[in-house]
Amino acid sequence: MNEIPGDLKFMKSHEWARVEDNGTVTIGISDHAQGLLGDLVYVELPSVGDDVTAGNACAVVESVKAASDVYAPVSGKVVSVNSALADKPETINEDAFGEGWIFVVKPSNLAEDTEELLDPDAYAELIESEEH
Amino acid sequence: MTQQTVLNATHRALAAKMVDFGGWDMPLTYGSQIEEHHAVRRDAGMFDVSHMTVVDLHGARTRDFLRHLLANSVDKLKVSGKALYSCMLNEAGGVIDDLIVYFLAEDFFRVVVNAATHDKDLAWIEKQAAAFGVKVIERADLAMIAVQGPNARAKVQSVLTPATREKAIKIGKFVACEGDGLFIARTGYTGEDGYEIIVPETQAVDLWNTLIAAGVKPAGLGARDTLRLEAGMNLYGQDMDEGVTPWEAGLAWTVALDEGRDFIGRAALEKQKAAGVRRTMVGLVMDEKGVLRHGQRVVTAHGDGEILSGTFAPTLGKAIAFARVPAGTAERAGVDIRGKLVPVRVVKYPFVRDGKPIDGI
Incomplete structure (x- = not known):
């Protein structure tokens, strides 16, 4: 199990969000989530310019085993997507918290949206409790 | 337990x-x-x-x-x-x-x-x-x-x-x-x-x-x-079960209608064969990105069918499936993936044998 980086916030559905210095928010799925899904073979990305709403599905990750929606941790406009995942979806298996990021949002309601998210300790507790 | x-x-x-x-x-x-x-x-x-x-x-x-x-x-x-x-x-x-x-x-x-x-x-x-x-x-x-x-x-x-x-x-x-x-x-x-x-x-x-x-x-x-x-091998419970005959499960090759042998189910199989088998099992290959899954709806010119086993095929780098579809389905069909109709090719299987993709897959 990878260490959970301290600068991330999490949804209960295992997405992570990181507020960057320029105010955008980078979004991915957790190392725990990629472990549950197994080998990823396909990622359906949102489009740059899409408006996403916190709590709504906006991407799909598919492993050999299952397809899983990725929910937006915060509302805003998609400003960038990780198109390298189209050819190398396994990047998420290898580095979920780094190179395996999925998309970046320019948030519209950041302060309120992030209040709903879990800090790394609370998220670690959540996955601990799921495993038992 | x-x-x-x-x-x-x-x-x-x-x-x-x-x-x-x-x-x-x-x-x-x-x-x-x-x-x-x-x-x-x-x-x-x-x-x-x-x-x-x-x-x-x-x-x-x-x-x-x-x-x-x-x-x-x-x-x-x-x-x-x-x-x-x-x-x-x-x-x-x-x-x-x-x-x-x-x-x-x-x-x-x-x-x-x-x-x-x-x-x-x-x-x-x-x-x-x-x-x-x-x-x-x-x-x-x-x-x-x-x-x-x-x-x-x-x-x-x-x-x-x-x-x-x-x-x-x-x-x-x-x-x-x-x-x-x-x-x-x-x-x-x-x-x-x-x-x-x-x-x-x-x-x-x-x-x-x-x-x-x-x-x-x-x-x-x-x-x-x-x-x-x-x-191209069937999985019991997913590709066939008690509601399906070998004719409908791609298993005709395993049925021996040899003369004078009265095996259990033979009369029913002969009756179905004479009346015409209405459903058939086919292979599907999807060239678009995505994964075919059990339960997805297959849309054909002759009516709807259903994916039985579907997966990402690591040897091929694309999705394949077994589907049960109306008899007579031609080379093209569509699969409903999360509300989108994605085109698939209808093929004969196996898809892979002895480490290599079969020609045309």
Whole structure:
């Protein structure tokens, strides 16, 4: 199990969000989530310019085993997507918290949206409790 | 209550991710199921299949009994050790299970059936066997390890004693031999060459560890599923069940309508064949990105069908599936994936054989 980086916030559905210095928010799925899904073979990305709403599905990750929606941790406009995942979806298996990021949002309601998210300790507790 | 094979602790020591499969606690993967898949296609991998049920049939009329029980004809089995794949049908022609039967002697045949169907299979076999005076003995004392891949046979042979090695080298496909306490069959469920080895539980952990030392990579049920689907092999419960006849499950090749043999389900099969079979099983290949899955709707010119088994095929780098569709479906169809109709090609399977994609896939 990878260490959970301290600068991330999490949804209960295992997405992570990181507020960057320029105010955008980078979004991915957790190392725990990629472990549950197994080998990823396909990622359906949102489009740059899409408006996403916190709590709504906006991407799909598919492993050999299952397809899983990725929910937006915060509302805003998609400003960038990780198109390298189209050819190398396994990047998420290898580095979920780094190179395996999925998309970046320019948030519209950041302060309120992030209040709903879990800090790394609370998220670690959540996955601990799921495993038992 | 979940059952465990004798190799359970061994899997856990290898850090396998375990899942419930037909009431058994089995390894899904030891890390990456795609790497395990490639290990079998390119070198040698092994699976614990001890959850499968080995049943020995004894009695002077065993061959007669199997003529009655099975849709395929055991009269094809003339040499001791020879194996046959067959369905076991109910009176309506529905598939109770698929199995492999080995001819060992006129009064001794061995059958291997699925794990999830254990109870109903044994009940059915015992019920039918009574009239033939055949004794049905479940061999719960035996474990089973399938070693598969282009280098699988050589690696297994390297761990056998010289006398047994000589026998194992000689056997042709779908033939078994015995030695070193092992029952070694040149069969499998991956589309690769290899052996399925039936081994006393007391020897199973040693054999597993010896094979690892010989360079065989443990592989889980995840890889087993993608390998068998690429190889065009049915999975009971997903691709066929008691509501489906062999005609509708791509298993016509396993039905022997040999003259004068009155097997269970024959009348129903002949009636359906005469009336015309309305559903058929086909292969699908999707060239677009995404994954085909069990339960997705298939849209054809003749009406809707359904995906039975679907997966990402690691050898092909694209999604493949088995689907049951209306008879007469042509080369093109669509699959409803999350509300989008994605085009697929309708193909004949297998998709992969001996490590390579079939032409046109």
